[in-house]
Structures are given as structure tokens and as C-alpha cells.
Amino acid sequence: MTARNAQSWRTLPEVPDTHVVSGAVYTDPAIFDDEKKRVFERCWHLACHESELANPFDFRTFDYVGTPLIAIRGRDGVIRTFMNVCSHRGAKIIHEPAGNAERLTCFYHLWSYDDRGACVDIPRPEAYQTAGLTKDECGLFEVRTETHLGLVFINLDEAAPAVTDYIGEALAPFEASLGSGELEVFHYNRSVLHANWKAWQETNLDLYHEWMHVLLRRTQMTAASMDSRVVKAFKYGHTMGGGLKATYDKYKGMASRDAGMALPGLAPDDFFFVDLWPNAALLARGTAIRIDVVTPIDEKTMLVEWRGLGRKGDSPEVRRTRMQHHNQYWGPLGRNVPEDAFAAEACEAGFRNGAAAYQVLAREENGKGQDDGMLRAWYAEWARRMDRSPADPLRSAAAE
Ligand code: FES
Ligand SMILES: [Fe+2]
Structure with a gap:
């Protein structure tokens, strides 16, 4: 037999299952949804190299499979990552790809966050007193961040093993x-x-x-x-x-x-x-x-x-x-x-x-x-x- 017909084209060759990958692995939207949950929400992701955040308050923003994140080097030299999402109305806070900022201030109503993700300023805060909302409840969502060999990794899974265990x-x-x-x-x-x-x-x-x-x-x-x-x-x-x-x-x-x-x-x-x-x-x-x-x-x-x-x-x-x-x-x-x-x-x-x-x-x-x-x-x-x-x-x- 030389060229194949429709049936033989789709029949897997006689090799072990581990030696063939179906086209559905690349094209099926349900498989991709599963990858988001089982792979990208679980595994360590190499976000950048530490030299890209050389100085205190240097930041980089990035989109991680649909989730906006911001990595920032703190005053204490530690690189942390936060969801780049405001605790007020949920707006994406910082839109520049990179920069240096002591405060992360949301453009919408000017709520402000510090380098450790604490909410440090809310304009005219007294109007929240009646309802009982305080700044302490309005910090950013911190995402696990670990640096190994100068590489900055993040992980959305709070239960994942440490990055050094993951890399071995x-x-x-x-x-x-x-x-x-x-x-x-x-x-x-x-x-x-x-x-x-x-x-x-x-x-x-x-x-x-x-x-x-x-x-x-x-x-x-x-x-x-x-x-x-x-x-x-x-x-x-x-x-x-x-x-x-x-x-x-x-x-x-x-x-x-x-x-x-x-x-x-x-x-x-x-x-x-x-x-x-x-x-x-x-x-x-x-x-x-x-x-x-x-x-x-x-x-x-x-x-x-x-x-x-x-x-x-x-x-x-x-x-x-x-x-x-x-x-x-x-x-x-x-x-x-x-x-x-x-x-x-x-x-x-x-x-x-x-x-x-x-x-x-x-x-x-x-x-x-x-x-x-x-x-x-x-x-x-x-x-x-x-x-x-x-x-x-x-x-x-x-x-x-
Ligand atoms: S949505 Fe950020 S301050 Fe209102
Ligand atoms: Fe190549």
C-alpha cells in the first residue's frame, strides 16, 4: 500500500500508545479548558529573571493564561506577585508592561496598594464607616512566588510543592x-x-x-x-x-x-x-x-x-x-x-x-x-x- 485512504489515515500505527499523540490534544477546546485547570493552575511558571526587577519597586505585569498578575520587588528586596486586580470594583490596576512604583494606584477610584499588597489609601474613606469596610480587608491577592537560581517562579496553587522540590x-x-x-x-x-x-x-x-x-x-x-x-x-x-x-x-x-x-x-x-x-x-x-x-x-x-x-x-x-x-x-x-x-x-x-x-x-x-x-x-x-x-x-x- 502506498497512499492511505480516510480510514487508514485515522488508524493509529502499530506502535505503543506512548509513541503517538492524537490531533485532538492540540485542537479540542475541552482539553484546553482541562489544561488550564490541571496544568496551569497547578504548576510553577517561570515569570521572569530577577535582573528584570533589579531595584526596589521595579515591577513587571503579565497575563498568565487569562489572569492579570504583577511581580514587584519590595523595599525589603523580596520579589512578590499579586493578582493585578483591584479590591474595589475588580479593575486591572497597572497597565504598563514594566516600571517602578512605590505605590500601585488604581486609575479608577485611586485606591492605592503598597509593595506588600496592603491597601494603604482609599479616597474619602469615611463613607465606608457605616457599612464597616476597612482598608485592612482590602489588600491585594498574593500569589506564591519563589526565586531559584535567579529565576522568579509563580504558582496559583497554594498547595503545590516548593519550587526547589518541583524542579529537583x-x-x-x-x-x-x-x-x-x-x-x-x-x-x-x-x-x-x-x-x-x-x-x-x-x-x-x-x-x-x-x-x-x-x-x-x-x-x-x-x-x-x-x-x-x-x-x-x-x-x-x-x-x-x-x-x-x-x-x-x-x-x-x-x-x-x-x-x-x-x-x-x-x-x-x-x-x-x-x-x-x-x-x-x-x-x-x-x-x-x-x-x-x-x-x-x-x-x-x-x-x-x-x-x-x-x-x-x-x-x-x-x-x-x-x-x-x-x-x-x-x-x-x-x-x-x-x-x-x-x-x-x-x-x-x-x-x-x-x-x-x-x-x-x-x-x-x-x-x-x-x-x-x-x-x-x-x-x-x-x-x-x-x-x-x-x-x-x-x-x-x-x-x-
Ligand atoms: S476599581 Fe480600583 S479603585 Fe475602584
Ligand atoms: Fe529548532
């Missing part, structure tokens, strides 16, 4: 660099992609797709043997890929990276990455680190944020070179990230109308080479949290 050993390869306290964000870019949010995370879990990137074919696939690669899976679905190298001068216009520019704990030709379940990825390339965070907007649209980290105190010249290293691969006009965006949207185009029935994650190379093990580990955690089989997610839900 997964970030060990980044301890020397991120844990040095010497890094800062020098690049921030964001884009709305027209695809299910998981399609972005998959680009960071799929080792096989380096064939798509000419840049990786030249600089990475030639630099170290497939057998030197290691893929590891951790509790809660986190994964890491290591043992890769890059020979940058194999690509015209690029040069080998100077050892003096390497970040703490990294060799200039190193390449490794850690995917934090469900929606973040950290990638190290000797002289620069990239952090991706994907947040769904709905089941077919996502926001991806990309951050680039370098060393604080770089001279202007070193910073320029570091930015070039970062942007050649990972900038908005680089030869890596925009191609991944195209791939994510191409998969969405296939799944959107049910044209694609499923995708195959069946490569096995003993955890080396271009094994699909990271993808399978990610979906094993998805299955556990969602209580659905990725291969047949609608039947499992119906059986409940």
Missing part, C-alpha cells in the same frame, strides 16, 4: 551559570504564534528536527557524535539534553567563540538544554543563555517570550559580540528560532481542521542521538496530570 535535579547543569548571580537579561522578545502552545514546547524537546535548521546541520551535527549525547528525564516531566557541541566556524560568517567570553561553568562550544515542565526551556550555548516561556492564549494561539542572558558588567564591545552570538541563532532574524516558529505554525495548519490525525514520537536510540525520549517523557507527565491518554484523549475523558 533538573536545573543542575545551570547551577554554575545561573547560580553565579553574575547574569542578567540583555535580550527580550515576544511573539504571538498561531499554534497550540505545546507545539512550541515540542520544538525544544524534539532532537530530530535539527535536520530542519541548516545552521544546526553545519555547526552542531558535525561537532560531536550522536553517541555522546545524553537525554535525561526527571520527576514531574522535566528533561535535559546534553553532550552536544558546536563548531561555529563551520557556518559562513560565524567564528569560534572565545573562551574568555564563556559564562561561568560553561565551555565556549557547549550546547545543552533543560525543559521545565510544562512551558519553559533553558538553553546554554557557551557565551549566552536563552530562556523560552510559552503561555497559551487559547487552544490555537500562544505567546512565546524569549530572553537572552549574558554577564553583568560586559564592556560595550563584549556585549555587542555576545548579542551577536545570541542573535545569530536565537534573535528574531536568526537562523534558528524563526524556523521553529514556522514549524509550530505548520503543525497547527495540519491539525487545525483535523487534516492531520496524530503525530508520531516513535524514535528510539537508547536515549542518545535523536531519540524522541524527551517528547515521550513530556507527554507521560501530561497524561498523569490530565488523566487522559495522549494517543486517545477523548475516549479516556468520556470513560470518566
